[in-house]
Amino acid sequence: STRNATMSLQVRVWPDSGGRITRAQLVGSSGNPAVDQAIRGQVLTGLQLPQAPPADMPTPIVLRITARKPGS
Numbered sequence: 001s002t003r004n005a006t007m008s009l010q011v012r013v014w015p016d017s018g019g020r021i022t023r024a025q026l027v028g029s030s031g032n033p034a035v036d037q038a039i040r041g042q043v044l045t046g047l048q049l050p051q052a053p054p055a056d057m058p059t060p061i062v063l064r065i066t067a068r069k070p071g072s
Contacts, residue, residue: 006067006068007030007031007035007065007066007067008064008065008066008067009026009027009028009029009030009039009064009065010026010027010028010062010063010064010065011024011025011026011027011039011044011062011063011064011065012024012025012026012027012060012061012062012063013025013044013059013060013061013063014059014060014061015049015052015053015059015061017052017055018048018052019048019049019050019051019052019053020046020047020048020049021044021045021046021047021048021049022045023045023060024039024040024044024045025040025060026039026040027062039065
C-alpha cells in the first residue's frame, strides 16, 4: 500500500489536452515493486489535473513525489 510508504521518487506523466493523466512512468523505483505498480496504475494514471496544461507545453512532465509515514 502507498498509504504507509516512505519514499521519494520522480515520475514522468503525460496529460491529455483536457488535463487527465493518460500515462505515468517511474524514473527509478521506490524499492517496492507493489508500491511502484500502485503509483503507476492506481495513483497517477487517470488522475485529473485541476487545469489543462497549455497546448504548447512539452511532455512528459517530470514530478517529484515525496511521502512519509503518518506521524513521522
